[in-house]
Amino acid sequence: MGTDIYGHVECLPTHRRLDEEDVSGWRRAVDLDLLYGGRCYDAFGCLFGVRNHAGFRPLAADRGLPGDVSAEVLSAYESWGPSAYGASWIGWAELARVDWDELGERVDARVHAFSRAGAWVLTGKGFWDPEDRPEGSEWLQDGRLFRRARTSRRDAVQTDGAWEPLWATMRTLAEIHGEEHVRLVVWFDG
Known part of the structure; x- marks a missing residue:
């Protein structure tokens, strides 16, 4: 819910x-x-x-x-x-x-997911990160970019x-x- x-x-x-x-x-x-x-x-x-x-x-x-x-x-x-x-x-x-x-006071608890549309575009956030990577970590998987980051108030x-x-x-x-x-x-x- x-x-x-x-x-x-x-x-x-x-x-x-x-x-x-x-x-x-x-x-x-x-x-x-x-x-x-x-x-x-x-x-x-x-x-x-x-x-x-x-x-x-x-x-x-x-x-x-x-x-x-x-x-x-x-x-x-x-x-x-x-x-x-x-x-x-x-x-x-x-x-x-x-x-x-x-920016938020800590890294977002969710992993930020990006898809390619010319440039990388944020397409969602989720709690999945089996390795609990530190802030700034990025990795590619299945053609998508994943990142652990802080979020700005503007975003x-x-x-x-x-x-x-x-x-x-x-x-x-x-x-x-x-x-x-x-x-x-x-x-x-x-």
Whole structure:
């Protein structure tokens, strides 16, 4: 059984306030499943420490739900009951300052497999390595290249890939309401 991510983008609106003391609270802006429908354990590990096979220092592991989470997001989370775990959140201000070239703290627990398409192209990762070779080891087998390596945050959470619609939405909300007023609240099952 696999692990899936669920959650919502929340925003603390700055429009339509009567004055600085008029704080109406965080609001659910959009469901995560409308922007991201994938299952990427490298991204889950990099961001939240869930299924962290690549050995990242997670950006926002086990924070739980924010104390001021919106009623809609709290209700959505509670509807999962005990099958939900790993609840956490990360703000756009944090994401905007991430060093995406940072490598995992240790070699990936999985062997990286490459196939030739002109150049070698990563085609998968798996736990198979009967010799448990050290970082940087490479070997050819059945026309494929295998490598033990660390993974960068950029490779785990490809900003121009499946996560781009989420990042674009959060970036747009941050441009309107401010970086500190946009966050992603998540949980997992599986």
